[in-house]
Amino acid sequence: MERSFREEIRLLGLGEGEVFHGEGILAVTKALLQSGVSYVGGYQGAPVSHLLDVMVQARDEMDALGVHVEACTNEASAAAMLGASIMYPVRGAVTWKSIVGTNVASDALSNLASPGVTGGALIVVGEDYGEGASVIQERTHAYAMKSGMWLMDPRPDLPAIVRCVEQAFELSERSNTPVMMELRIRACHVRGSFVASDNRRPKVSTRDLQQDPAPFDYAKLAHPPVTYGHEKLKYEVRMPAARKFVVDAGLNELFPGERGDIGIVVQGGLYNNLIRALQQLGLADAWGRSPIPILNLNVVYPLVPEQLTAFCAGRRGVLLLEEGQPDFIEQELSTILRRADLQTKLHGKDMLAMAGEYTAELILRGLLKFLALHAPDVRLTSGQELVSEIDDLRSRAGAAFGGPIPARPPNFCTGCPERPVFAALKLVQREIGPMHISSDIGCHSFATFEPFSFGNSILGYGMSLASSAGVRNFSARRPLAIMGDGGFWHNGLLSGVSSALLNQGDGVLVIMKNGYTSATGTQEVISTPASESRRVAEGASATGTEVTIENTLKGMGVKWLRTVHNYRVAEVRDTLREALTSDFDGLKVVVAEGECQLERQRRIKPLRAKMLKEGKRVVRTRFGVDEDTCTGDHSCIRLSGCPTLTVKPSSDPLKVDPVAHVTNGCVGCGLCGEVAHAATLCPSFWRAEIVSNPSGWDRFMDRLRRRVIAWFQPAARPAASRAASGQAG
Numbered sequence: 001m002e003r004s005f006r007e008e009i010r011l012l013g014l015g016e017g018e019v020f021h022g023e024g025i026l027a028v029t030k031a032l033l034q035s036g037v038s039y040v041g042g043y044q045g046a047p048v049s050h051l052l053d054v055m056v057q058a059r060d061e062m063d064a065l066g067v068h069v070e071a072c073t074n075e076a077s078a079a080a081m082l083g084a085s086i087m088y089p090v091r092g093a094v095t096w097k098s099i100v101g102t103n104v105a106s107d108a109l110s111n112l113a114s115p116g117v118t119g120g121a122l123i124v125v126g127e128d129y130g131e132g133a134s135v136i137q138e139r140t141h142a143y144a145m146k147s148g149m150w151l152m153d154p155r156p157d158l159p160a161i162v163r164c165v166e167q168a169f170e171l172s173e174r175s176n177t178p179v180m181m182e183l184r185i186r187a188c189h190v191r192g193s194f195v196a197s198d199n200r201r202p203k204v205s206t207r208d209l210q211q212d213p214a215p216f217d218y219a220k221l222a223h224p225p226v227t228y229g230h231e232k233l234k235y236e237v238r239m240p241a242a243r244k245f246v247v248d249a250g251l252n253e254l255f256p257g258e259r260g261d262i263g264i265v266v267q268g269g270l271y272n273n274l275i276r277a278l279q280q281l282g283l284a285d286a287w288g289r290s291p292i293p294i295l296n297l298n299v300v301y302p303l304v305p306e307q308l309t310a311f312c313a314g315r316r317g318v319l320l321l322e323e324g325q326p327d328f329i330e331q332e333l334s335t336i337l338r339r340a341d342l343q344t345k346l347h348g349k350d351m352l353a354m355a356g357e358y359t360a361e362l363i364l365r366g367l368l369k370f371l372a373l374h375a376p377d378v379r380l381t382s383g384q385e386l387v388s389e390i391d392d393l394r395s396r397a398g399a400a401f402g403g404p405i406p407a408r409p410p411n412f413c414t415g416c417p418e419r420p421v422f423a424a425l426k427l428v429q430r431e432i433g434p435m436h437i438s439s440d441i442g443c444h445s446f447a448t449f450e451p452f453s454f455g456n457s458i459l460g461y462g463m464s465l466a467s468s469a470g471v472r473n474f475s476a477r478r479p480l481a482i483m484g485d486g487g488f489w490h491n492g493l494l495s496g497v498s499s500a501l502l503n504q505g506d507g508v509l510v511i512m513k514n515g516y517t518s519a520t521g522t523q524e525v526i527s528t529p530a531s532e533s534r535r536v537a538e539g540a541s542a543t544g545t546e547v548t549i550e551n552t553l554k555g556m557g558v559k560w561l562r563t564v565h566n567y568r569v570a571e572v573r574d575t576l577r578e579a580l581t582s583d584f585d586g587l588k589v590v591v592a593e594g595e596c597q598l599e600r601q602r603r604i605k606p607l608r609a610k611m612l613k614e615g616k617r618v619v620r621t622r623f624g625v626d627e628d629t630c631t632g633d634h635s636c637i638r639l640s641g642c643p644t645l646t647v648k649p650s651s652d653p654l655k656v657d658p659v660a661h662v663t664n665g666c667v668g669c670g671l672c673g674e675v676a677h678a679a680t681l682c683p684s685f686w687r688a689e690i691v692s693n694p695s696g697w698d699r700f701m702d703r704l705r706r707r708v709i710a711w712f713q714p715a716a717r718p719a720a721s722r723a724a725s726g727q728a729g
Contacts, residue, residue, distance in 0.1 A: 031165035036200035045097025047188035048126035066205025083117035087214035098125035111222035116176040118170030128181040130357030148234035158192035175242040204548030282381025317374035392478035415667035417594025424572035440464035465496030485515030566594030587655035621668030629684035
């Protein structure tokens with residue numbers, strides 16, 4: 001079963017005057033319900049996964065309000081849901097991980113932004129940018145500007161986030177324009193409190209149906225010739241209306257200060273980092289109050305020229321904090337100041353980083369440069385000394401390691417079913433030589449790290465087979481593409497499989513069938529095996545193996561198809577070798593089946609604990625290494641990379657090298673033994689079954705085994721006795 005959000009679901013039901021305490025992304029979820037949203041959709045992905053996950057698990061609560069919740073197959077289908085708000089006075093919200101998710105949704109977004117909306121439309125994107133990101137480093141800002149959608153970047157403070165969500169719908173309706181709201185990783189996970197309001201039941205919902213469809217209006221279609229008029233509406237009608245609402249509603253925040261000669265303009269999402277940097281310099285107290293005036297932009301597109309010129313007028317210098325490239329805000333603000341003939345010196349990328357995350361340390365360094373130039377009289381409790389201390393600590397850390405601090409790349413989970421496939425692929429590569437491997441988005445991309453180092457490209461979710469299309473036309477050896485079942489349903493079926501079949505392409509596709517969209521939080525897909533609760537609810541059969549992927553591939557016309565059990569390394573190796581060397585000219589698909597180990601442990605551990613509590617018999621498999629047999633060459637480690645398979649000093653003084661060792665984190669998947677067998681390594685691995693609450697039969701068999709083993713083992717006799725009989729030494 002998936003992670004339970006029972007406590008989070010309870011928070012969604014808080015009423016007027018009650019205090020909500022939790023994470024930023026959950027505050028967004030609660031704010032949506034307080035805004036009277038009619039429908040919510042999206043595609044999961046960090047850091048906004050909880051928004052959709054919580055609502056999906058809170059179906060009963062959503063049904064009571066009449067809110068429709070839909071877990072979409074990809075971001076494009078989520079964006080297309082917002083089409084409901086074009087013609088109808090209903091509020092809709094969708095969510096996904098940006099920037100990759102926005103790339104997928106961009107076609108629908110462009111067509112949505114052209115005619116505009118009647119009901120409020122909000123797109124909540126996880127701005128996965130900076131050091132903690134797991135995707136390419138780009139910004140949502142470009143999409144907002146390109147398509148003429150408004151972009152909010154709320155200050156990471158729960159009351160501010162809730163207010164921005166609620167007013168985003170009003171902004172959308174007042175200007176007939178979709179609104180995007182970007183939330184960085186820290187904003188999604190910042191914790192705080194706000195006073196809740198009652199959830200609003202939407203006027204049009206699953207419980208209050210729209211009796212008649214909206215009348216036909218060609219002007220609401222994203223289709224020529226009306227699209228020419230849409231462009232004029234965007235910038236001559238909608239944008240002025242949006243700017244007026246931003247000012248009237250006070251969406252951007254002015255924090256006044258005593259200094260009239262300098263000021264700071266900051267994107268809302270960077271506000272907390274700015275205050276932290278000011279506090280380190282003694283220029284802000286514990287409540288964030290600073291002598292330097294701050295204009296906090298919760299709406300970063302469109303900017304309001306009158307608001308910015310009023311803030312900058314009469315100041316010697318203004319520092320702008322805009323994270324990432326291109327410097328959209330800085331360029332526009334420079335133009336605004338020039339057109340207003342203001343001589344205020346604007347600084348930004350010249351004193352801060354051109355690209356990358358704006359951490360508190362980086363902002364602190366930029367503030368020191370800005371203050372030294374425009375306010376040298378400012379008294380700092382600490383300044384250059386603090387920067388020098390940070391540099392010294394970093395230098396000493398590097399010296400302690402004898403160089404740069406070692407990287408700690410991510411790795412497969414212990415017992416992950418995808419690791420055996422790559423161990424088998426490594427064995428195949430030894431036999432037939434290296435081949436081009438197209439990687440994909442998902443857990444399997446961890447194979448690009450040691451000890452496997454597999455992967456020549458990552459082009460997008462479900463795009464691996466499509467990206468190998470060009471390679472297979474000039475490669476002497478067949479290319480191999482890898483994707484998960486999540487990527488297969490997201491995009492891989494159409495962009496990869498159907499294209500390969502249409503063009504009669506020769507290649508190998510490995511589909512990691514672990515049962516979930518594991519990389520984004522183990523959400524269910526259409527091929528997720530039915531749990532006991534789902535089988536009861538849906539009346540499905542409890543027997544048989546889930547074969548939705550295989551049946552789909554057969555229906556598409558795939559002729560060469562094999563399904564293998566991941567943990568049987570020798571079988572996987574043989575199947576991969578056959579696919580790569582087969583005389584069959586066409587697409588060859590290997591479905592590697594093995595349940596996500598995280599989900600398996602979440603399912604098994606509660607059951608095991610319950611059985612132990614009830615005194616029932618429980619068997620747990622455990623693997624280990626016989627250190628007397630282990631030679632210390634560590635081939636097993638280089639082939640599997642399991643985190644629980646490590647080394648330890650040998651107890652034998654004649655063995656210089658450390659021996660292999662299995663830690664207590666072992667989940668008993670059996671990969672270490674399977675790899676040793678498939679690669680014909682030393683027979684040093686042992687397998688044991690640990691029985692708790694053993695039965696009488698277990699006890700009898702244990703005694704019998706001990707006696708049989710004793711017959712084959714000579715009894716140890718005292719050394720004095722052996723010496724007396726001439727057997728000493």
